[in-house]
Amino acid sequence: MTISLAQLRRCSAAIDIGAARTRVYVKNQGLVVDEPTVAAINTRSGALLAVGAQAEVMDGRTPDYIRVVRPVSNGTVVDIDMAQRLLRTLVGDKLRKTWRRRPTMRAAVCLPYGSEPLAQRAAVETLTGLGARRVELVDTLVAAAVGCGLPVEQPEATMIVVCGAGTTQVAVLSLGSIVAAETVPVGGNAIDHAVIQHLRLHHELMLAGQAVRPLQLILSGGDGVTPGSTEVHGRDVISGMARSVHVDTERVRDAITTPLTSILDGIGAVLRRCPPDLVADLGERGIVLAGGSALIPGLEPMIHQATNMPVHTADHPDTCAVMGLGAMIEGKVQPLHLDPMDP
Ligand SMILES: Nc1ncnc2c1ncn2[C@@H]1O[C@H](COP(=O)(O)OP(=O)(O)OP(=O)(O)O)[C@@H](O)[C@H]1O
Ligand SMILES: [Mg+2]
Numbered sequence: 001m002t003i004s005l006a007q008l009r010r011c012s013a014a015i016d017i018g019a020a021r022t023r024v025y026v027k028n029q030g031l032v033v034d035e036p037t038v039a040a041i042n043t044r045s046g047a048l049l050a051v052g053a054q055a056e057v058m059d060g061r062t063p064d065y066i067r068v069v070r071p072v073s074n075g076t077v078v079d080i081d082m083a084q085r086l087l088r089t090l091v092g093d094k095l096r097k098t099w100r101r102r103p104t105m106r107a108a109v110c111l112p113y114g115s116e117p118l119a120q121r122a123a124v125e126t127l128t129g130l131g132a133r134r135v136e137l138v139d140t141l142v143a144a145a146v147g148c149g150l151p152v153e154q155p156e157a158t159m160i161v162v163c164g165a166g167t168t169q170v171a172v173l174s175l176g177s178i179v180a181a182e183t184v185p186v187g188g189n190a191i192d193h194a195v196i197q198h199l200r201l202h203h204e205l206m207l208a209g210q211a212v213r214p215l216q217l218i219l220s221g222g223d224g225v226t227p228g229s230t231e232v233h234g235r236d237v238i239s240g241m242a243r244s245v246h247v248d249t250e251r252v253r254d255a256i257t258t259p260l261t262s263i264l265d266g267i268g269a270v271l272r273r274c275p276p277d278l279v280a281d282l283g284e285r286g287i288v289l290a291g292g293s294a295l296i297p298g299l300e301p302m303i304h305q306a307t308n309m310p311v312h313t314a315d316h317p318d319t320c321a322v323m324g325l326g327a328m329i330e331g332k333v334q335p336l337h338l339d340p341m342d343p
Helices: 053-058 080-101 117-128 140-147 188-203 209-219 249-255 257-273 276-285 299-307 317-329
Strands: 013-017 021-026 030-036 039-042 048-051 066-069 106-111 134-139 158-163 168-174 177-184 229-236 242-248 287-290 311-313
Touching: 013 080, 013 117, 013 317, 021 080, 021 317, 030 053, 030 080, 030 317, 039 053, 039 080, 048 053, 048 080, 053 066, 080 117, 106 117, 106 140, 106 317, 117 134, 134 140, 140 158, 140 168, 140 177, 140 287, 140 317, 158 257, 158 276, 158 317, 168 257, 168 276, 177 257, 188 209, 188 229, 188 242, 188 249, 188 257, 242 249, 249 257, 257 299, 287 299, 287 317, 299 311
Parallel strands: 013 106, 106 134, 158 287, 287 311
Antiparallel strands: 013 021, 021 030, 039 048, 039 066, 158 168, 168 177, 229 242
């Protein structure tokens, strides 16, 4: 993937289709879509019943003939047709006008670092099916670093960790390019899964996917205090009856350490590959966390403890990537700095 800022400035939309959420930034309009990447379809007629937040609440509550699907997995569009229908419905009128006025619509899409050619192709096909004549692919890491306001174009190292739902990407950037990077196939989904498994194994309780979030909020001690135990409602594994149990929050914290350790391994691997001069810079500047899963309780202190470096979470970690890509298509990023080869 290459960045040509001149080409990016010709794009009219910046799109981030993530495993959890789809975000669309339209030039001169800003962020117009931020919805879950979920669609509900009627399997009998093939009709699309709902998309985004409306479809997400249906998950796990539908009759047989309604299926709730997620067309993106681990940063790759796995169901191009469904992703197109989803985007078409979500973006709807907001983009149609822009696209009608400019028949040679160009779009910029961000993809995880090290995406396979097939994944790149799937993203391009999704957008060309929607009417884009040309699709620019940008590394999520670079887009997120710009979105966090990091001075990527300077000859000093900056480290960014983008914690998404399906993947976690780690990079050291200097002079607008990636010096060392790694994509770990572990993210918010794996952490939710670890919580569900813990409740199943230790409390014989089956928990719906959507019930994990309140538990995470309690873990983070939203109101300043983390209670020692919290009540969780679910279904008994053996009897199938509704049941509620008191869960020890400390033990849930332990349960999520396994996926969190994979993220630390990724950070370690990138630091080992990074030239020593840049690692010295990082010791002062620290690590910036972006992506929705950066909000997971305990992630920031855990990374700080493991690396001994200052760790900051970006202001709006979940929208960093699309806002950074948006800044690039608006021409707010200085070309000379970000890409020295750009005329
Ligand atoms: N407040 C929060 N606390 C804990 N986790 C959160 C919070 N907000 C979002 N998340 C998690 O962040 C993830 C979504 O992050 P994000 O929107 O960056 O994903 P994505 O870009 O769709 O995924 P990917 O980049 O992996 O394709 C979800 O797994 C969600 O559980
Ligand atoms: Mg993402």
